[in-house]
Amino acid sequence: MDSIRNFCIIAHIDHGKSTLADRILELTGVLHTTANAQVLDSMDLERERGITIKAKSVRMPYQSRSGEKYTLNLIDTPGHVDFSYEVSRSLKACEGAILLVDASQGVEAQTIANAYLAIDAGLEIIPVINKIDLPMAMIDECRLQLEDMLGLPTNGALLISAKNGTGVPDLLEAIVSRIPPPRGSPDEPLKCLIFDSYYDSYRGVIPHIRLFSGSLHCGDRIMIKSTSKVFEVDEVGYFLPQITPCNRLAAGEVGYVGATIRKAGDIHVGDTIISPDYVETPAILGFKHSQPMVFCGIYPINSNDYGKLTTALEKFQLNDSSIVYEKESSAALGHGYRLGFLGMLHMEIALERLKREYEQELISTMPSVIYKVVTTRGEALMIDNPSKFPPTHYIDHIEEPIIRARIIIPNDFVGACMELSESKRGTMVSMENPDTRRALLTYDLPLAEMTTGYYDKLKSVSRGYASMDYELAGYRSGDLVKVDILVKENQVDALSFVSVRDSAVPRGRALIHKLRKLIPRHLFEITLQAAIGGKIIAREDIVPVRKDVLAKCYGGDITRKRKLLEKQKEGKKRMKMVGSVEVPQEAFMLLLKMEE
Amino acid sequence: MRGLYIHLPFCVKKCSYCDFYSLPARLGSLESYVQAVVHESCRYAGLSFQTLYLGGGTPSLLGARNLRNLVGGIRKSLDLSNLVESTIEVNPESATSELLEAAKEAGINRVSIGVQSLSDYELQSVGRIHNAAQAIEAIKIARRIGFKSVSVDIIIGLPGQSWSTLRKALETLVGAGIEHISLYCLSLEEGTPLEKSPPEDLPTDDMQAQLFEQARSFLLGCGFAHYEISNFALKGCECLHNLNYWRGGEYVGLGPAAASHLYGRRFRNRADLDAYIERPDGITEDVEELNARDKASEEAMLRLRLLVEGLDVSELAARFGQDNIEPLISRLDHMAHDRLLVFDGLRYRLMPSRILTSNPIFAEVLCF
Numbered sequence: 001m002d003s004i005r006n007f008c009i010i011a012h013i014d015h016g017k018s019t020l021a022d023r024i025l026e027l028t029g030v031l032h033t034t035a036n037a038q039v040l041d042s043m044d045l046e047r048e049r050g051i052t053i054k055a056k057s058v059r060m061p062y063q064s065r066s067g068e069k070y071t072l073n074l075i076d077t078p079g080h081v082d083f084s085y086e087v088s089r090s091l092k093a094c095e096g097a098i099l100l101v102d103a104s105q106g107v108e109a110q111t112i113a114n115a116y117l118a119i120d121a122g123l124e125i126i127p128v129i130n131k132i133d134l135p136m137a138m139i140d141e142c143r144l145q146l147e148d149m150l151g152l153p154t155n156g157a158l159l160i161s162a163k164n165g166t167g168v169p170d171l172l173e174a175i176v177s178r179i180p181p182p183r184g185s186p187d188e189p190l191k192c193l194i195f196d197s198y199y200d201s202y203r204g205v206i207p208h209i210r211l212f213s214g215s216l217h218c219g220d221r222i223m224i225k226s227t228s229k230v231f232e233v234d235e236v237g238y239f240l241p242q243i244t245p246c247n248r249l250a251a252g253e254v255g256y257v258g259a260t261i262r263k264a265g266d267i268h269v270g271d272t273i274i275s276p277d278y279v280e281t282p283a284i285l286g287f288k289h290s291q292p293m294v295f296c297g298i299y300p301i302n303s304n305d306y307g308k309l310t311t312a313l314e315k316f317q318l319n320d321s322s323i324v325y326e327k328e329s330s331a332a333l334g335h336g337y338r339l340g341f342l343g344m345l346h347m348e349i350a351l352e353r354l355k356r357e358y359e360q361e362l363i364s365t366m367p368s369v370i371y372k373v374v375t376t377r378g379e380a381l382m383i384d385n386p387s388k389f390p391p392t393h394y395i396d397h398i399e400e401p402i403i404r405a406r407i408i409i410p411n412d413f414v415g416a417c418m419e420l421s422e423s424k425r426g427t428m429v430s431m432e433n434p435d436t437r438r439a440l441l442t443y444d445l446p447l448a449e450m451t452t453g454y455y456d457k458l459k460s461v462s463r464g465y466a467s468m469d470y471e472l473a474g475y476r477s478g479d480l481v482k483v484d485i486l487v488k489e490n491q492v493d494a495l496s497f498v499s500v501r502d503s504a505v506p507r508g509r510a511l512i513h514k515l516r517k518l519i520p521r522h523l524f525e526i527t528l529q530a531a532i533g534g535k536i537i538a539r540e541d542i543v544p545v546r547k548d549v550l551a552k553c554y555g556g557d558i559t560r561k562r563k564l565l566e567k568q569k570e571g572k573k574r575m576k577m578v579g580s581v582e583v584p585q586e587a588f589m590l591l592l593k594m595e596e
Numbered sequence: 597m598r599g600l601y602i603h604l605p606f607c608v609k610k611c612s613y614c615d616f617y618s619l620p621a622r623l624g625s626l627e628s629y630v631q632a633v634v635h636e637s638c639r640y641a642g643l644s645f646q647t648l649y650l651g652g653g654t655p656s657l658l659g660a661r662n663l664r665n666l667v668g669g670i671r672k673s674l675d676l677s678n679l680v681e682s683t684i685e686v687n688p689e690s691a692t693s694e695l696l697e698a699a700k701e702a703g704i705n706r707v708s709i710g711v712q713s714l715s716d717y718e719l720q721s722v723g724r725i726h727n728a729a730q731a732i733e734a735i736k737i738a739r740r741i742g743f744k745s746v747s748v749d750i751i752i753g754l755p756g757q758s759w760s761t762l763r764k765a766l767e768t769l770v771g772a773g774i775e776h777i778s779l780y781c782l783s784l785e786e787g788t789p790l791e792k793s794p795p796e797d798l799p800t801d802d803m804q805a806q807l808f809e810q811a812r813s814f815l816l817g818c819g820f821a822h823y824e825i826s827n828f829a830l831k832g833c834e835c836l837h838n839l840n841y842w843r844g845g846e847y848v849g850l851g852p853a854a855a856s857h858l859y860g861r862r863f864r865n866r867a868d869l870d871a872y873i874e875r876p877d878g879i880t881e882d883v884e885e886l887n888a889r890d891k892a893s894e895e896a897m898l899r900l901r902l903l904v905e906g907l908d909v910s911e912l913a914a915r916f917g918q919d920n921i922e923p924l925i926s927r928l929d930h931m932a933h934d935r936l937l938v939f940d941g942l943r944y945r946l947m948p949s950r951i952l953t954s955n956p957i958f959a960e961v962l963c964f
Contacts, residue, residue, distance in 0.1 A: 523950075523953050523956065545801075545953060546801065546802050546805035546806070546952060546953065547781065547801040547802070547804055547805040547808075547952045547953065548952070548953045548954070548955040548956065549781070549825060549951070549952050549953065549954050549955055550825075550954075550955060550958070551780045551781050551783060551825070551826050552780055552826065557855070558841070558855070558857075558862065558894070558898065559855070559862050559864075559882065559884055562894060562897070562962060565955060565958055565959045565962060566959075566962070568955060568959060569959045
C-alpha cells in the first residue's frame with residue numbers, strides 16, 4: 001500500500017487539466033497516442049463544452065527515478081463552480097491534489113474555491129504552474145498569487161507545459177515523493193466510499209469505489225451502509241481507463257465493484273460500502289452534501305412518455321447524485337418532475353444529458369430558486385415553484401436566497417462589473433487587488449439573478465476574462481411579487497414567475513409580447529394577460545386566423561392533401577393545451593431565453 | 597360515374613407560383629407524348645367514362661393536329677360514347693380559333709381559361725406570359741365557337757392585387773357571360789421562385805381572406821352559387837368532372853404525375869416525362885388502399901367541400917356499412933354542436949363562416 005498514490009487535478013476551467021491528464025497517461029504508458037485526446041472527458045457533452053463533468057479514475061503503473069514501482073490513481077474532477085459537490089467527493093478519495101494554474105491567466109475564482117475544498121479535505125497540495133511555454137506566461141505573478149491568495153509556499157510550485165510535456169516527469173516524481181500513501185489496513189473490516197457510479201444495462205449499477213480499509217473479492221457479500229441492502233460481489237476491477245477486472249481490491253486502492261445492483265435507488269454516490277459481518281462500521285463522513293439551489297419543472301413532450309421519463313431520471317440520478325427530483329403536475333403540462341440542481345450550468349448540462357444520453361424529449365420550465373414566503377400568520381414556507389405561492393393577501397413578505405460571489409476580473413472591467421452587479425441588485429462586500437492588473441470583487445447577489453443570465457453577462461462585459469465562484473450566504477427580504485400569466489383567461493401555472501416589483505411590469509409585458517408571437521393564431525381571439533394578484537399589468541390579443549384552407553383539392557391531390565392535413569394535426573399534437581388554446585412548447589422556455 | 601383526366605405537362609414558361617408537374621422547353625416531345633398517352637389508355641381498354649378533362653401544364657400548346665390525334669387515339673380503346681362533359685384547359689395566348697375549333701370538332705364542350713387576373717401588372721408579377729386583352733379575346737373566341745360552358749380561373753392574392761382590381765376583373769368576366777369561375781387563393785409552395793423571394797406587395801393571408809369574402813359576395817350577387825370551396829357556377833354549370841372527385845367517384849389519370857382512383861385504390865404515375873414516353877404503362881406508384889373506415893372519412897372530407905350539396909351520411913352508410921361510419925357520425929355531430937358544421941336533419945354542410953378555415957374541420961373528419 002505504500003506504493004499507492006491517489007491524487008486528483010483541480011483547476012479553473014480551461015487551465016489545462018484534461019491536457020495534463022493526457023500527458024500523465026502517456027508518460028505512464030497507459031495511453032500510447034495523442035490522437036485520442038482528453039481521454040477522461042468521455043461524454044460527448046464534456047468534449048463539446050470543454051469541461052469535465054463527471055469524475056472518473058484511471059490506474060497507472062509508474063517507476064520512479066530511484067527505481068521503485070508505484071501505482072498511481074488519477075481521479076478526475078469537474079472544474080466548474082456548480083460542481084463543487086462532486087469535486088469534494090473526488091477529493092475524499094485522494095491523499096493529494098495537483099492545483100493547476102494557467103500561467104497566462106493566473107489564479108482564478110475557481111482555483112481559489114477548489115483549493116479551499118482541497119485544504120479543507122486535508123489533502124497534500126502540489127501547486128503547478130502550467131502553460132509556461134506561452135509568450136504571455138507570468139510565472140512570477142502566479143507564484144505571488146498562490147502565496148498571497150492561497151497561502152501556498154511558492155518554492156514548491158512546479159513549472160510545466162502540459163501541452164509539450166515540459167516538467168511533467170518532475171511532476172510525477174513530486175506526486176510519489178510529496179503525496180502520502182493511503183493509510184488503513186486490508187485486515188480491518190471493509191470500508192469504502194462510492195465516489196461515482198454508472199449504469200450498465202447488462203450488469204446494473206457499477207459503483208466506483210475507494211477502499212479505506214479491508215478488501216474486496218468476487219463472492220464477497222457487501223452492505224450499503226445507508227440502506228442496509230446486501231449484495232454479492234460478482235466482479236471487482238479498475239480502470240485503465242477501460243474497465244479491467246482483477247482478483248481483489250484492497251485498502252488504499254481505487255476501482256469498481258459489480259454486484260448485480262439492479263435498482264438505481266439502491267445505492268447513492270457518497271454512500272459507504274461495508275461488510276454485513278461488521279454492520280457497526282461507521283460511514284465515511286465529511287464531504288459536503290449537495291444542496292440544490294435552482295429548480296425547474298420537466299415534462300415529457302408526449303404525456304405518454306411519463307413512465308420513460310421516470311426510468312430515465314432514476315438512472316440519471318445514479319450517475320449524477322447531486323440531482324434531486326420529486327413528482328410535480330401542471331395544469332398545462334400534465335405530469336412531470338420538479339428537479340433541483342446545484343446551479344445554472346449544472347441545470348443546462350443535466351437537461352442536455354437527459355435529452356441526449358437518455359433520449360428524453362422534454363419541456364423544461366423557467367428555473368426558480370427557493371423562496372421563503374412568510375405568511376400573515378407568521379409561517380415561513382420554503383417554495384421552489386412560483387405557482388405554489390399562497391394568494392397575495394396571505395403573504396406578509398418574501399425572502400430570497402442570497403449568494404456571496406467572488407469575482408476575479410481585470411482592472412479595466414471593474415466598472416462594468418460593478419454596474420452589472422448593481423443592476424442585478426448586488427451589494428459590494430469588498431474589493432481587493434490580488435495583483436497589479438486584476439481585482440477580486442466580493443458581492444452579495446440574489447441567487448435568482450444567476451438564473452437570469454448574470455454569469456453570461458459578466459462574461460460578456462469582461463470579454464470573457466471574469467471568473468466567478470459563489471456560495472449560498474443566507475436569505476434576505478426583497479420587494480418581490482409573483483406574476484401570473486393568463487391565456488384566454490386560464491392561468492398557466494408553468495409560466496408564473498417571481499420578480500422584483502419594479503421590473504414586474506416590463507418583464508410581464510415582454511413575456512406577453514413574446515407569447516403573442518409564439519402562439520399560433522387560432523380560429524378565435526386569444527387574450528394574453530400578465531397579472532399580479534388580481535391586477536392586470538399587461539395585455540395583448542392574438543387575432544383569429546382567417547385563412548386555413550386547402551385550395552385546388554381535386555384529382556390525385558387527394559392523397560397528398562390528406563397527408564398535409566395529417567402533418568398539420570401532427571404538429572398540433574406537440575402543443576400543450578391551455579383551455580382551448582394550443583401553446584407551443586417553446587413558450588414554456590421563453591422566460592429563460594428572454595433574459596439572455 | 598367515372599372521369600378521365602389527361603395531364604399535359606408542357607409549358608412555354610413556368611409561372612413563379614407553380615408547383616405542378618410541368619416542363620418548359622419540351623414542346624419537341626409533344627408528338628411522341630400523344631402516342632404515349634394513347635398507348636397508356638390501352639391499359640384501361642373498354643372502360644366507360646362520362647367526363648373528360650385535359651389539364652396541365654398548358655393543354656392548348658398541343659395544337660389542333662395533336663389534339664385531334666390524342667382524342668381520336670384514346671377513343672379507340674376507351675368507351676367515350678357516354679361523355680356528358682369534356683373540358684380543355686387553355687391559356688389565353690394559345691387559345692386560338694384554330695385550336696378551339698379543333699377541340700369542338702373532337703367533341704370537347706367546355707373550356708377552362710387560365711385568366712388568373714385582368715391586371716397586366718399582376719399577371720407579369722408572377723410570370724404569366726399573356727395580358728388581360730388576350731384573356732378577354734380568348735373568352736370571345738370560345739363564346740363565338742359556341743361551347744356549352746366557359747370557365748375561368750382567377751387567383752386571389754397576386755402581388756399588388758386589391759379589391760378594386762379584383763372587382764373590375766370579376767365584373768368584366770361576368771359581363772362577358774362566363775358560366776363558371778374557380779377562385780384559388782395563391783399559396784407559396786415550397787421550392788417555387790415566388791416562395792423563395794416573395795415580392796413586397798404580396799397580399800397577406802388576412803388580405804387574401806378579405807378579398808375572397810368580397811369576391812364571394814360579389815359573385816353570389818351575380819347569381820353564382822358557391823358550390824365548392826374554390827368554385828362558383830351558374831345553375832347547372834358546375835364542373836361535373838370535378839364534382840366527381842369530391843363525391844368520391846372513380847377516375848383515371850393518364851400522363852406523368854396524373855392520379856387515379858379506381859376499384860377503391862388511389863395511385864399515380866411518377867412525375868417523369870422521359871420515363872413515361874419510354875414506358876407509358878410502367879411508372880405507376882404510390883398505390884394506396886384505405887380500409888372502409890378511413891375511406892368513408894376521406895369521402896366525407898371531400899363531400900364537405902361541396903357547400904351546397906353537403907354530405908348525406910346515408911350514402912356513405914350504403915357504401916361502407918353503418919358500423920364503419922358510426923364514429924364518423926359522432927364526430928360530425930360533435931362539430932355540428934360546436935357550430936362548425938350545419939346539420940339540417942339529412943345533410944351536413946360547412947358553416948359558411950368556416951369556409952376559409954376548414955382545415956381543422958377536415959382534419960377532425962379524417963380523425964388523425
